[in-house]
Amino acid sequence: MIKNYLKIAWRSLARNKMYSLINITGLTVGIACCILIILYVKDELSYDRYNQHYNETYRVVQAFRSAKNVKDLPPPAPEEYQVWGCAPLAPALKADFPEVDKIAQFTSPNTFLLQYRDKHFQENGIVFADSSMFDIFSWKMIYGDKTTALKGVNSIVLTKSVAEKYFGKSNPVGQMIKVDDGNSLMVTGEMEDIPSNSHFTFNGMISMSTFRQMRSEIFNWWGYVDFYTYFTVSAHTDINAMQAKTAAFVQRHNPAGADHSYAIAFEPLKNAYLHSTAKRQPGVTGSLSNVYIFSLVAIFILFIACINFINLSTARSMERAKEIGVRKAVGAHQEGLMFQYLTESVLIAFLATLLGVALAICLLPVVREMAGKPLPLTALLSWKMLLAFLLAPVLVGIPAGIYPAWVLARFKPALVLKGKFHSSGKGIQLRQGLVVFQFSLSIALIACTAIVFSQLNHLRSHDLGFRQDQMLVIDYGGDGNINKNIEAVKAILARNPAVTSITASRAVPGDFLPDATTVIEAPNGDKSSFDPGIYEIDADFLPAYEVKMAAGRAYSKSFSTDSEQAIIINEAAAKMYGYANPADVIGKSFDQWGRKGTVIGVTKDFNYQSLHNKVEPLTIRMAQFYSFNKLSLRVRSEHLSGTIAELQDTWATIAPNRPFLYSFMDKSFNEQYQKDVRFGQIFMTFGFLTIFIACLGLFGLATYSTEKRLKEIGVRKILGASVTNIVTLLSGDFVKLVLIAIIIATPLAWWGMNKWLNDFAYRIAIQWWIFGVAGLMAVAIALLTVGVLALKAATGNPVKSLRAE
Template sequence: MLSLNSQQATDMPHKKYPLPPRWVSKFFQWYCHPDYYEDIEGDLLERFESGLEEHGLKNARWNYIKDVVRLFRPGIIRSLEISSRINHYSMFKNYLKVGYRNILKHKGFSLINVTGLAIGIACCIIIMLYVQNELSYDRYHKNYNQTYRVLQTFRSAADPGSLPPPAPEEFQVWGCAPIGPALQADFPEIKSFFRFTSPVNLLFQYQNKKFQEDNMVFADSTAFKVFSWRLISGREETALTKPNSIVLTQNVAAKYFGKNDPLGKTITIDQTKSFVVTGVMEDVPHNSHFTFDGLISMTTAHNWRTEIFDWWGYVDFYTYFLVDEQANIAALAQRIPDFVKRHLPGWQDNTIAFEPLSDAYLYSVAARQPGAMGSLSNIYMFSSIAVFILIIACINFMNLSTARSMERAKEIGIRKSIGAHRHSLVVQFLLESILLSTISAILAVALVSIALPWVQELSAKTLDLSSLLSWKSVIAFMGGVFLIGLLAGSYPAWILAQVRSAQVLKGTFKSSSKGAALRKSLVIFQLSLSIALIAGTAIVFSQLDFIRSRDLGFTKEQMLVIDFGWDSGVQEQLNIIKAEFLRHPDVHSIAASRAVPGNFLPDAGTRIESPEGAMIMQSPGIYEIEPDFVPTYDMQMIAGRSFSANIPKDSTETLLLNEAAMRLYGYTDPSEIVGKKFSQWGRNGIVVGVVKDFNYKSLHTKVEPLALRFAPVGALRHLSLQVSPENITKTIA
């Protein structure tokens, strides 16, 4: 029987023949193996024509569809892309095998490349951990984006209202107690406020365990509402409501109670007061811009000193507040002038401001911070160093790879002669590069785990490698390793893929002069970056050496400081204790004071007579000292005299200033301010001397104004002993 295929039927214009469904024929043509297509198609059309004569068009088409579907089975369908994919997988596996063998074959080259990349990646990981730590401060708080803190200014002028608006640097975080309740009363958008004080030093005793605790703060009961600190035991709502209640951190609680439950237990403080433990909380995370070891209820501080909670001029509180999600902080800030006028009519030159919690660690320029500050410039600097180190490592890899092009030329020539395409060679060399970078990354992680303890000690940061185990960090790390391998191997792969097989097989292949020029350029660039890093290291070292050797204006060598924490027993017997210390042959001098250089100190509202005769109010820092303090620290008097134990009036009617304070009150000649009147914290008298400026704070800042006054009874905390350099260990013992 003569059969017509679909094309023949279409080509005969004079007579129309019924055809099977076109879409079915196209489907069959798509899946059928090309080697069988024509034969099977003829048989299908023959069956269709036979069915057409016997059963009609409808049944013939339906049977045709069933035949096409039945033929869709292994052996007839084409391989599609499966074989291609299998082939690609095999090639990929072969590339990795060749790369692995090449690494083992050239052990020296591979070791240099892997080690160089590993050190570069390890440096980047360490710097990334540091940067991640810096950027993570306070972000663990649930209400991070809704929490703000209050900044205040404390300025004064002879003509009230004459000062310009304060600069950001003139604000300070340290403020007064009444401002928190007043803000919540006047601003409905404020859901809650939280205050805490400067750290206090207290002697804790439980049974036979006695320790001096230096980082306890008085805090409002809203602590756990504003901030996301978790209580392990106790109730958040009531833990800090009652007087003489205290919440300890987990570490401090373990020191006194071990594994026993401390809830409800009583701790004796300063040998006279009893505090009940009402809660134990997790230790404050290291990435907090302020920390503490325990919270004492604010009602306790209120009972001790009720007057300061209504005193807008008394400064010893840090105030934070939580706003509604819909609150507009800019709109709140616009209402500040009315708030100040309503509550502080005498504050013509002073104001308050709101600072978001997100700015507290890295961006704040306000003074009197509650904790250590970060440095945004350090983040940029270290990030740049990480990039430089990585670039140097990648350039080192590229130079070594291109320099070895002659050794790989024969391999490439043979591969090309048997049909290898240029893109497949590029893929091969890129895979080798990625394999090397992966090995380097594994080695880098090992190096980081070994070096991390020393880095933490050097940086005073808690850097944890496990912080990189989040899925985002793992993906970023793997992507980075892949990118490093891709970038480091891209140019060598492109250069090696250009090799002509004919030249190689004839033995006439030579390295390109352009390649040599590029390698030289890369080496110059690499050395330039290395020199820049070495120079930066030298500058940092010289700065550290400058800090170590700089004259601070006082003697710090062989100075032993004993903190007795306001102990009333020590203060009552202070003269006897000092005399007993001086009997030791290696103790040359001794002095008592409230603070020593480098310690916390308060500000004091101080009025001093100006050159024009007006009493000007400023707020310099204050040291409360004994007469022996200035000579013990070898401080230099540049005008007037120091305090004297033989002049009774010195204890209540005299004041010393440093040079910065002298300039603050409008004087340039130190001798001119000697004899001028002063008024400070209930004392009135005259300035008797000017001390040469000494660095009692960080060398990052200028020496700030400082007033030194004769310490009143009960205001002393430290003993400073100047000891002999010989046998220091024996002397301390």
């Protein structure tokens, strides 16, 4: 019987080519989209799972707050914690918590010029790290012994991609590599590159003992933060019980003093990428809401494709009514008939699955580019995915076909064979309801896509409070030789007529900034201590970036005391220290990092960080020459490529061993929103694919509806109906359904996008016209889809449709 069912199913598909094509195409696109979204979501959920001790690994997050009476402070909120911490924390935890098995620390990334023979490159992402890093994280060593590689002073482990730039495919262990034209490090290991699904990455690790030799004093400072602390616990450890002992731990070590509140918490490694709200992350973080959104989109796409199948199958049930009547008359049972038509449904789903997998493979490179993820093809070959492919025809075919099969199997043979069987009103209402559901989703996706891109445009066009256009930034990694002659270097570069201004600084907007414990005299005369961010700049920085002053003055070379006895803060910092009027803080005393003096100016708040965050308190001070890392040159827009070439030639004479690495501020600053841009691109792509599938179903349903009304159209034309009257008649029913869909989709899209926009400190207000435009687009799409068929029917010869009457 199964063989017979398959044969009949195949004949039915071949006989109704257009409807079969619509069903298979819709399911194919739906399944392909599902596969691609599953790969994306699977990658997002896979972060750090490559680690053998994934479930037993935690990291320390710390909250550091100021108050006159720390007992009056409530417990820190999750967003008040930061992952960045201090060096003495690790040995103290190891000593005080027997539950801690292995513990390791690494610093924030550094930039070094590495040189081996005639090869030299400026390498970013070099960290100082404990040798126990290999005990916590499951990284594969290609060459060298991971148990000893980071124990010795002046030793370095390179990742494969970096090592091959200097040593090719050969074993680099034992080779000496020069650092910043000074000390040499011995390569003690080459490891595989950090997996892309890791919440932090680096290009090399220098032994922590090297850092300890360079700056031994900071390893006893509880107030110096530049370390990330990770540890593993023994099996069956109660982490909550450990957490309960942290208050006593902090009090015992008393790192901050009586006027500070210091708290630590333990965050599971599994929360680091998608669930952490802590600041100062060591790498990128993901968005759990995006995972949910794309998962829902995958479900909706497949659901819409199944709706097409249900709609077309139930609509065409009248054509198969006589077949059912004959089968029942000769003894077929309802269960057997249902099984027969479910077999047909599963066959369609099987063909769609094969084509869907092939389409997904073809589109995978495009999705990789949009998502910025490797998404390996081998992920499709895992046993879970292969099992899903095998089960997909059943899991998709049976739910999609169960209702049409049930409808067909319940036909009364006597009525059918006498020609008295007609479509039920309930069936028509169901099809209309499903069309409304389809277009509700489609309209919501159109509106959401418009809101996403409006927000991205807002991020790009928002007034940041500083001028970023035509600003060329040279990253020279804090080269000591350049810093010793920084004013001469600036003067040489400024000779280029295309350079209109030039400044040196430790960081530029968009960069990672340190915090600095800063004491400023409060309005009542007390000393207030907080930890705002810190910019270290030269006297030309604020004018070059056109940062405006709210009160006081900017730095000036005319005041010799500015370099040691002055500080500038932003408006947010002034408010934090209790000054609603920025002018009132001018002249107040400060104490920061061994420097004392007075506040000479307050800048207007400028967005030195991503617009995901509000402008945070910031201090700006004159840097010592050894603190500079970057040069910022404002250049004329004319002949830009020629200007860059000239600057590169000049740089080769200034620093022949230092590569000319440059970027433009506007481009590099906007890279902070790359994740949002990718989200928008992916969302738009799958949104329009959803609309495409919905239109396929609408086209099929409209085609069938038009065919059933050909005789009615013929009569109307003979009685004088115009083409416009007939097109309006045939299109009107579907347009009404789309209008209902607009009413349903609008509040849903508004609610969802309002939630998404809450992740931005600077967000657009959702405008009503976005939903109006989305609705008009949906109506236009529906009219185009249905109108073509209606126009064809309206302009046809009525004699042909009435010939049988």
